[in-house]
Amino acid sequence: MSSQNKDEGGWAKSVWDSERKEFLGRTGTSWFKIIGFYIIFYSFLAGIFVGTIQALLLTLSAYKPTWQDRVSPPGLSHSPRSEKSELSFNLNDVETYLKYAKAMRDFLEPYHEEKQKDQLKYEDCGGSPEEYKNRGDLESDIGTRRACRFERSILGPCSGISDREFGYKEGKPCVIVKLNRIVNFRPKPPTSNESIPEEAQYKVQPNVIPLFCTHKREEDAGKVGEIKYFGIGSGFPTQYYPYYGKALHPQYLQPLVALQFVNLTFNEELRIECKVYGDNIDYSEKDRYQGRFDIKFMVTNL
The missing domain is CATH 2.60.40.1660 (Na, k-atpase alpha subunit.)
Structure with missing residues:
Protein backbone atom coordinates (compact mmCIF):
# COMPACT_ATOMS: atom_id res chain seq x y z
CA MET A 1 0.00 0.00 0.00
CA SER A 2 2.87 2.35 0.89
CA SER A 3 4.57 1.48 -2.42
CA GLN A 4 1.44 2.52 -4.37
CA ASN A 5 1.27 5.87 -2.57
CA LYS A 6 4.94 6.45 -3.30
CA ASP A 7 4.40 5.86 -7.07
CA GLU A 8 1.41 8.17 -7.13
CA GLY A 9 3.35 10.83 -5.31
CA GLY A 10 6.18 10.56 -7.85
CA TRP A 11 3.81 11.08 -10.75
CA ALA A 12 2.13 14.02 -9.12
CA LYS A 13 5.47 15.57 -8.29
CA SER A 14 6.53 15.41 -11.98
CA VAL A 15 3.55 17.60 -12.79
CA TRP A 16 3.83 19.98 -9.84
CA ASP A 17 6.84 20.09 -7.55
CA SER A 18 5.74 22.17 -4.56
CA GLU A 19 9.22 22.24 -3.07
CA ARG A 20 10.86 23.79 -6.19
CA LYS A 21 7.72 25.57 -7.37
CA GLU A 22 8.00 23.86 -10.79
CA PHE A 23 5.19 22.96 -13.19
CA LEU A 24 6.15 20.19 -15.65
CA GLY A 25 9.78 20.70 -14.74
CA ARG A 26 9.87 24.49 -15.22
CA THR A 27 9.53 27.43 -12.90
CA GLY A 28 7.15 30.28 -13.63
CA THR A 29 10.02 32.46 -14.82
CA SER A 30 11.25 29.71 -17.18
CA TRP A 31 7.73 29.25 -18.62
CA PHE A 32 7.39 33.02 -19.11
CA LYS A 33 10.70 33.19 -21.01
CA ILE A 34 10.06 30.26 -23.30
CA ILE A 35 6.46 31.30 -24.11
CA GLY A 36 7.66 34.84 -24.79
CA PHE A 37 10.40 33.51 -27.07
CA TYR A 38 7.98 31.45 -29.20
CA ILE A 39 5.47 34.32 -29.40
CA ILE A 40 8.18 36.62 -30.74
CA PHE A 41 9.63 33.91 -33.01
CA TYR A 42 6.36 32.92 -34.68
CA SER A 43 5.22 36.53 -34.91
CA PHE A 44 8.43 37.24 -36.80
CA LEU A 45 7.79 34.31 -39.17
CA ALA A 46 4.19 35.41 -39.72
CA GLY A 47 5.41 38.95 -40.43
CA ILE A 48 7.85 37.67 -43.06
CA PHE A 49 5.09 35.59 -44.68
CA VAL A 50 2.55 38.44 -44.73
CA GLY A 51 5.16 40.90 -45.96
CA THR A 52 6.20 38.58 -48.79
CA ILE A 53 2.59 38.11 -49.90
CA GLN A 54 1.96 41.87 -49.79
CA ALA A 55 5.11 42.55 -51.82
CA LEU A 56 3.99 39.95 -54.39
CA LEU A 57 0.50 41.45 -54.62
CA LEU A 58 2.01 44.85 -55.43
CA THR A 59 3.51 43.36 -58.59
CA LEU A 60 0.20 41.85 -59.79
CA SER A 61 -2.50 43.52 -61.83
CA ALA A 62 -6.13 43.12 -60.82
CA TYR A 63 -7.13 42.98 -64.50
CA LYS A 64 -4.60 40.92 -66.43
CA PRO A 65 -1.93 38.24 -65.89
CA THR A 66 1.50 39.70 -65.16
CA TRP A 67 3.15 37.25 -67.55
CA GLN A 68 1.47 36.15 -70.77
CA ASP A 69 4.51 34.81 -72.60
CA ARG A 70 3.21 31.24 -72.29
CA VAL A 71 -0.37 31.99 -73.32
CA SER A 72 -1.08 30.12 -76.53
CA PRO A 73 -3.23 31.53 -79.31
CA PRO A 74 -6.94 31.14 -78.64
CA GLY A 75 -8.66 27.82 -78.85
Whole structure:
Protein backbone atom coordinates (compact mmCIF):
# COMPACT_ATOMS: atom_id res chain seq x y z
CA MET A 1 0.00 0.00 0.00
CA SER A 2 2.87 2.35 0.89
CA SER A 3 4.57 1.48 -2.42
CA GLN A 4 1.44 2.52 -4.37
CA ASN A 5 1.27 5.87 -2.57
CA LYS A 6 4.94 6.45 -3.30
CA ASP A 7 4.40 5.86 -7.07
CA GLU A 8 1.41 8.17 -7.13
CA GLY A 9 3.35 10.83 -5.31
CA GLY A 10 6.18 10.56 -7.85
CA TRP A 11 3.81 11.08 -10.75
CA ALA A 12 2.13 14.02 -9.12
CA LYS A 13 5.47 15.57 -8.29
CA SER A 14 6.53 15.41 -11.98
CA VAL A 15 3.55 17.60 -12.79
CA TRP A 16 3.83 19.98 -9.84
CA ASP A 17 6.84 20.09 -7.55
CA SER A 18 5.74 22.17 -4.56
CA GLU A 19 9.22 22.24 -3.07
CA ARG A 20 10.86 23.79 -6.19
CA LYS A 21 7.72 25.57 -7.37
CA GLU A 22 8.00 23.86 -10.79
CA PHE A 23 5.19 22.96 -13.19
CA LEU A 24 6.15 20.19 -15.65
CA GLY A 25 9.78 20.70 -14.74
CA ARG A 26 9.87 24.49 -15.22
CA THR A 27 9.53 27.43 -12.90
CA GLY A 28 7.15 30.28 -13.63
CA THR A 29 10.02 32.46 -14.82
CA SER A 30 11.25 29.71 -17.18
CA TRP A 31 7.73 29.25 -18.62
CA PHE A 32 7.39 33.02 -19.11
CA LYS A 33 10.70 33.19 -21.01
CA ILE A 34 10.06 30.26 -23.30
CA ILE A 35 6.46 31.30 -24.11
CA GLY A 36 7.66 34.84 -24.79
CA PHE A 37 10.40 33.51 -27.07
CA TYR A 38 7.98 31.45 -29.20
CA ILE A 39 5.47 34.32 -29.40
CA ILE A 40 8.18 36.62 -30.74
CA PHE A 41 9.63 33.91 -33.01
CA TYR A 42 6.36 32.92 -34.68
CA SER A 43 5.22 36.53 -34.91
CA PHE A 44 8.43 37.24 -36.80
CA LEU A 45 7.79 34.31 -39.17
CA ALA A 46 4.19 35.41 -39.72
CA GLY A 47 5.41 38.95 -40.43
CA ILE A 48 7.85 37.67 -43.06
CA PHE A 49 5.09 35.59 -44.68
CA VAL A 50 2.55 38.44 -44.73
CA GLY A 51 5.16 40.90 -45.96
CA THR A 52 6.20 38.58 -48.79
CA ILE A 53 2.59 38.11 -49.90
CA GLN A 54 1.96 41.87 -49.79
CA ALA A 55 5.11 42.55 -51.82
CA LEU A 56 3.99 39.95 -54.39
CA LEU A 57 0.50 41.45 -54.62
CA LEU A 58 2.01 44.85 -55.43
CA THR A 59 3.51 43.36 -58.59
CA LEU A 60 0.20 41.85 -59.79
CA SER A 61 -2.50 43.52 -61.83
CA ALA A 62 -6.13 43.12 -60.82
CA TYR A 63 -7.13 42.98 -64.50
CA LYS A 64 -4.60 40.92 -66.43
CA PRO A 65 -1.93 38.24 -65.89
CA THR A 66 1.50 39.70 -65.16
CA TRP A 67 3.15 37.25 -67.55
CA GLN A 68 1.47 36.15 -70.77
CA ASP A 69 4.51 34.81 -72.60
CA ARG A 70 3.21 31.24 -72.29
CA VAL A 71 -0.37 31.99 -73.32
CA SER A 72 -1.08 30.12 -76.53
CA PRO A 73 -3.23 31.53 -79.31
CA PRO A 74 -6.94 31.14 -78.64
CA GLY A 75 -8.66 27.82 -78.85
CA LEU A 76 -11.52 27.26 -81.25
CA SER A 77 -14.50 25.53 -79.69
CA HIS A 78 -18.03 24.67 -80.68
CA SER A 79 -21.49 23.85 -79.42
CA PRO A 80 -22.86 21.28 -79.08
CA ARG A 81 -19.93 19.41 -77.57
CA SER A 82 -19.95 15.66 -77.22
CA GLU A 83 -17.69 12.82 -76.23
CA LYS A 84 -14.90 12.39 -78.77
CA SER A 85 -16.40 15.34 -80.74
CA GLU A 86 -18.86 13.02 -82.44
CA LEU A 87 -22.39 14.14 -83.28
CA SER A 88 -24.40 11.06 -84.05
CA PHE A 89 -28.17 11.00 -84.38
CA ASN A 90 -31.07 9.32 -86.17
CA LEU A 91 -33.60 11.45 -88.03
CA ASN A 92 -36.34 9.00 -87.03
CA ASP A 93 -35.54 9.14 -83.32
CA VAL A 94 -36.12 12.51 -81.66
CA GLU A 95 -34.34 11.47 -78.48
CA THR A 96 -31.01 11.09 -80.31
CA TYR A 97 -30.73 14.78 -81.17
CA LEU A 98 -32.72 16.55 -78.44
CA LYS A 99 -29.60 16.69 -76.25
CA TYR A 100 -27.75 18.59 -78.97
CA ALA A 101 -30.57 21.09 -79.40
CA LYS A 102 -30.77 21.66 -75.65
CA ALA A 103 -27.02 22.21 -75.40
CA MET A 104 -27.24 24.89 -78.09
CA ARG A 105 -30.20 26.61 -76.45
CA ASP A 106 -28.30 26.73 -73.17
CA PHE A 107 -25.21 28.05 -74.93
CA LEU A 108 -27.19 30.87 -76.57
CA GLU A 109 -29.02 31.88 -73.38
CA PRO A 110 -26.84 35.00 -72.75
CA TYR A 111 -27.44 36.12 -76.36
CA HIS A 112 -31.17 36.75 -75.97
CA GLU A 113 -31.99 40.24 -77.21
CA GLU A 114 -33.91 41.23 -74.07
CA LYS A 115 -30.77 40.62 -71.99
CA GLN A 116 -28.79 43.17 -74.02
CA LYS A 117 -31.06 46.22 -73.76
CA ASP A 118 -29.23 48.01 -70.92
CA GLN A 119 -27.51 50.99 -72.56
CA LEU A 120 -25.03 51.24 -69.68
CA LYS A 121 -23.78 47.70 -70.24
CA TYR A 122 -24.12 47.16 -74.00
CA GLU A 123 -23.52 49.12 -77.16
CA ASP A 124 -24.15 48.62 -80.86
CA CYS A 125 -20.91 47.85 -82.69
CA GLY A 126 -22.23 47.55 -86.23
CA GLY A 127 -23.52 44.75 -88.37
CA SER A 128 -20.40 44.46 -90.52
CA PRO A 129 -16.71 43.90 -89.65
CA GLU A 130 -14.98 46.99 -88.29
CA GLU A 131 -11.67 47.88 -86.63
CA TYR A 132 -10.85 47.08 -83.01
CA LYS A 133 -13.04 48.94 -80.54
CA ASN A 134 -10.87 51.21 -78.37
CA ARG A 135 -12.18 51.03 -74.82
CA GLY A 136 -9.04 52.29 -73.06
CA ASP A 137 -6.17 50.52 -71.35
CA LEU A 138 -6.65 47.79 -68.78
CA GLU A 139 -5.09 49.90 -66.02
CA SER A 140 -7.01 53.09 -66.84
CA ASP A 141 -9.59 54.66 -64.53
CA ILE A 142 -12.45 54.13 -66.96
CA GLY A 143 -13.78 51.17 -65.00
CA THR A 144 -16.27 48.66 -66.36
CA ARG A 145 -16.46 48.62 -70.16
CA ARG A 146 -19.56 48.20 -72.23
CA ALA A 147 -19.88 45.07 -74.34
CA CYS A 148 -20.83 44.85 -77.99
CA ARG A 149 -24.28 43.46 -78.58
CA PHE A 150 -24.49 40.21 -80.49
CA GLU A 151 -28.07 39.23 -81.20
CA ARG A 152 -29.03 35.65 -81.93
CA SER A 153 -30.89 36.67 -85.09
CA ILE A 154 -27.50 37.20 -86.76
CA LEU A 155 -27.13 33.40 -86.79
CA GLY A 156 -30.08 32.96 -89.16
CA PRO A 157 -31.66 29.50 -89.15
CA CYS A 158 -29.11 28.43 -86.52
CA SER A 159 -30.31 31.01 -84.00
CA GLY A 160 -32.92 28.73 -82.44
CA ILE A 161 -35.58 31.42 -82.84
CA SER A 162 -37.66 29.81 -85.58
CA ASP A 163 -36.25 26.28 -85.31
CA ARG A 164 -35.70 25.01 -81.77
CA GLU A 165 -34.10 21.84 -83.15
CA PHE A 166 -31.39 23.81 -85.03
CA GLY A 167 -31.89 21.83 -88.24
CA TYR A 168 -31.28 18.41 -86.68
CA LYS A 169 -34.85 17.30 -87.33
CA GLU A 170 -34.39 17.82 -91.09
CA GLY A 171 -30.87 16.38 -91.23
CA LYS A 172 -29.36 19.87 -91.69
CA PRO A 173 -27.56 20.24 -88.36
CA CYS A 174 -26.10 23.50 -87.05
CA VAL A 175 -22.91 23.98 -85.05
CA ILE A 176 -22.02 27.24 -83.33
CA VAL A 177 -18.34 28.20 -83.20
CA LYS A 178 -16.48 30.64 -80.96
CA LEU A 179 -12.92 31.80 -80.29
CA ASN A 180 -12.02 31.29 -76.64
CA ARG A 181 -11.35 34.38 -74.57
CA ILE A 182 -7.85 35.69 -73.80
CA VAL A 183 -7.52 38.94 -71.85
CA ASN A 184 -6.22 41.83 -73.97
CA PHE A 185 -5.68 39.60 -77.01
CA ARG A 186 -6.23 41.14 -80.44
CA PRO A 187 -6.55 38.50 -83.17
CA LYS A 188 -4.99 39.84 -86.35
CA PRO A 189 -6.69 39.18 -89.69
CA PRO A 190 -4.44 37.54 -92.30
CA THR A 191 -2.46 40.01 -94.38
CA SER A 192 -1.62 37.53 -97.12
CA ASN A 193 -2.90 34.28 -98.60
CA GLU A 194 0.37 32.37 -98.27
CA SER A 195 -0.74 30.27 -95.29
CA ILE A 196 -4.35 29.91 -96.37
CA PRO A 197 -5.61 27.05 -98.58
CA GLU A 198 -6.75 28.19 -101.99
CA GLU A 199 -10.34 27.11 -101.36
CA ALA A 200 -10.50 29.34 -98.25
CA GLN A 201 -8.90 32.46 -99.69
CA TYR A 202 -12.22 33.92 -100.81
CA LYS A 203 -13.17 34.37 -97.14
CA VAL A 204 -10.30 36.81 -96.43
CA GLN A 205 -11.57 40.35 -95.88
CA PRO A 206 -10.57 43.34 -93.73
CA ASN A 207 -11.33 43.39 -90.01
CA VAL A 208 -12.48 39.80 -89.69
CA ILE A 209 -10.84 36.54 -88.64
CA PRO A 210 -12.04 34.08 -91.29
CA LEU A 211 -13.36 30.63 -90.45
CA PHE A 212 -13.31 27.83 -92.97
CA CYS A 213 -14.45 24.22 -92.69
CA THR A 214 -13.90 21.31 -95.05
CA HIS A 215 -13.57 17.53 -95.10
CA LYS A 216 -10.78 16.11 -92.93
CA ARG A 217 -10.22 12.93 -94.97
CA GLU A 218 -9.86 12.68 -98.71
CA GLU A 219 -12.39 9.86 -98.84
CA ASP A 220 -15.00 12.30 -97.50
CA ALA A 221 -14.53 14.75 -100.36
CA GLY A 222 -17.88 15.34 -102.01
CA LYS A 223 -19.80 13.79 -99.11
CA VAL A 224 -19.85 16.79 -96.77
CA GLY A 225 -21.79 18.94 -99.18
CA GLU A 226 -22.51 22.64 -98.78
CA ILE A 227 -21.65 24.43 -95.54
CA LYS A 228 -23.44 27.70 -94.86
CA TYR A 229 -21.87 30.32 -92.59
CA PHE A 230 -23.91 32.75 -90.50
CA GLY A 231 -22.40 35.60 -88.53
CA ILE A 232 -20.86 39.03 -89.00
CA GLY A 233 -18.65 38.64 -92.04
CA SER A 234 -18.95 34.85 -91.68
CA GLY A 235 -16.09 35.09 -89.19
CA PHE A 236 -15.00 36.85 -86.01
CA PRO A 237 -15.10 40.66 -86.44
CA THR A 238 -12.33 42.63 -84.76
CA GLN A 239 -14.58 45.28 -83.16
CA TYR A 240 -15.41 42.69 -80.47
CA TYR A 241 -11.78 42.68 -79.34
CA PRO A 242 -9.96 42.99 -77.05
CA TYR A 243 -11.62 41.29 -74.10
CA TYR A 244 -10.88 43.08 -70.81
CA GLY A 245 -11.55 40.21 -68.38
CA LYS A 246 -14.38 39.44 -65.98
CA ALA A 247 -13.72 42.41 -63.71
CA LEU A 248 -13.87 45.07 -66.43
CA HIS A 249 -15.95 43.26 -69.07
CA PRO A 250 -18.54 41.25 -67.10
CA GLN A 251 -21.19 41.35 -69.86
CA TYR A 252 -18.80 40.54 -72.70
CA LEU A 253 -20.29 38.44 -75.49
CA GLN A 254 -18.00 36.68 -77.91
CA PRO A 255 -18.89 36.96 -81.58
CA LEU A 256 -20.20 33.68 -82.93
CA VAL A 257 -20.28 31.91 -86.27
CA ALA A 258 -22.97 29.36 -87.03
CA LEU A 259 -22.35 26.55 -89.47
CA GLN A 260 -25.18 24.68 -91.14
CA PHE A 261 -24.47 21.46 -93.03
CA VAL A 262 -27.32 21.42 -95.50
CA ASN A 263 -26.69 18.22 -97.47
CA LEU A 264 -24.55 15.78 -95.53
CA THR A 265 -24.33 12.24 -96.84
CA PHE A 266 -26.43 10.06 -94.56
CA ASN A 267 -25.44 6.73 -93.00
CA GLU A 268 -21.71 7.43 -93.27
CA GLU A 269 -19.21 8.74 -90.75
CA LEU A 270 -17.83 12.08 -91.93
CA ARG A 271 -14.91 13.98 -90.41
CA ILE A 272 -14.89 17.75 -90.83
CA GLU A 273 -12.12 20.17 -89.83
CA CYS A 274 -12.65 23.87 -89.10
CA LYS A 275 -9.86 26.45 -88.85
CA VAL A 276 -9.52 30.14 -88.20
CA TYR A 277 -6.82 32.09 -90.00
CA GLY A 278 -4.86 35.06 -88.67
CA ASP A 279 -1.34 36.44 -88.47
CA ASN A 280 -1.10 35.66 -84.74
CA ILE A 281 -3.08 32.42 -84.71
CA ASP A 282 -1.10 29.17 -84.77
CA TYR A 283 -1.89 25.48 -84.54
CA SER A 284 -0.44 22.76 -82.35
CA GLU A 285 -0.32 19.02 -82.77
CA LYS A 286 -0.50 18.70 -78.97
CA ASP A 287 -3.72 20.71 -78.73
CA ARG A 288 -6.32 19.86 -81.33
CA TYR A 289 -8.45 22.86 -80.31
CA GLN A 290 -5.76 25.51 -80.77
CA GLY A 291 -7.05 27.57 -83.68
CA ARG A 292 -8.97 24.61 -85.07
CA PHE A 293 -11.10 21.59 -84.27
CA ASP A 294 -12.43 18.57 -86.06
CA ILE A 295 -15.82 17.00 -85.62
CA LYS A 296 -17.42 13.74 -86.71
CA PHE A 297 -20.93 13.53 -88.06
CA MET A 298 -22.97 10.35 -88.31
CA VAL A 299 -26.50 11.03 -89.51
CA THR A 300 -28.72 8.02 -90.06
CA ASN A 301 -32.23 7.82 -91.48
CA LEU A 302 -32.79 4.08 -91.20
